Amino acid sequence: MPKFADIKGFAFDLDGVITDTARLHGQAWRQTADTVGTPWTAELAESLKGISRLESLEMILAAGGHANDYTEREKEALADEKNEAYQELIKTLTPADILPGMGDFIRDAVAQGYRLSIASASKNAPAILNNLGLTKYFIGIVDPATLSAGKPDPEIFVRAAAVLDLPNEQIIGLEDSAAGIKSINAAGQTSLGIAAAGVLPEAKLHFTATSQVTLATIATKMNQ
DSSP states (O other), X not given: OOOGGGOOEEEEOOBTTTBOTHHHHHHHHHHHHHHHTOOOOHHHHHHTTTOOHHHHHHHHHHHTTOTTSSOHXXXXXXXXXXHHHHHHHHTTOOGGGBOTTHHHHHHHHHHTTOEEEEOOSOTTHHHHHHHHTXXXXXXXXXXXXXXXXXXXXXXXXXXXXXXXXXXXXXXXXXXXXXXXXXXXXXXXXXEEEESSTTSOTTOSXXXXXXXXXXXXXXXXXXXX
């Protein structure tokens, strides 16, 4: 693992790292599960974290034994309905919905000269950042529609590095999902996981809450 002095940029997942849109995704996906007749469970909700929209739909259909009940066009319609419901929910987001400490961390990182980008599977990332009042702090957002593979494939974080115009070894990727941590590690970046103890064992750096994430605490962990 590199020393903290080697780090020049941060690539952020969005859901569960900067704001809790996971709860909004959950509300919208639960509506989809009800529509197709799949029982909604905490395990199913957790498995959808960090996964693309169509992959999430396939998992919901499979969980209820409905994998072969819908045509591709019908699946696309279900995914579109979910997104429309989700877009209505994200309109309610404000800067008050930034997770504890993360607004301060983002502002401090930019003030200290670090470069920031977004590596989220969410196609709604631009609207979410705008509603949170954070757009100006990020150099760019990877467009998930242009990717050939989703997390845990490293492509999205490799693209985030290109947005930052930095080599992978100079970047810390922040994630709250196992798929995201695998993506960061495979990209050759330093993975920072935010989750309960033991949940993300592959993360190179681990914090149990967003409020713990600061430049100082990251430096301490990396330089031990």
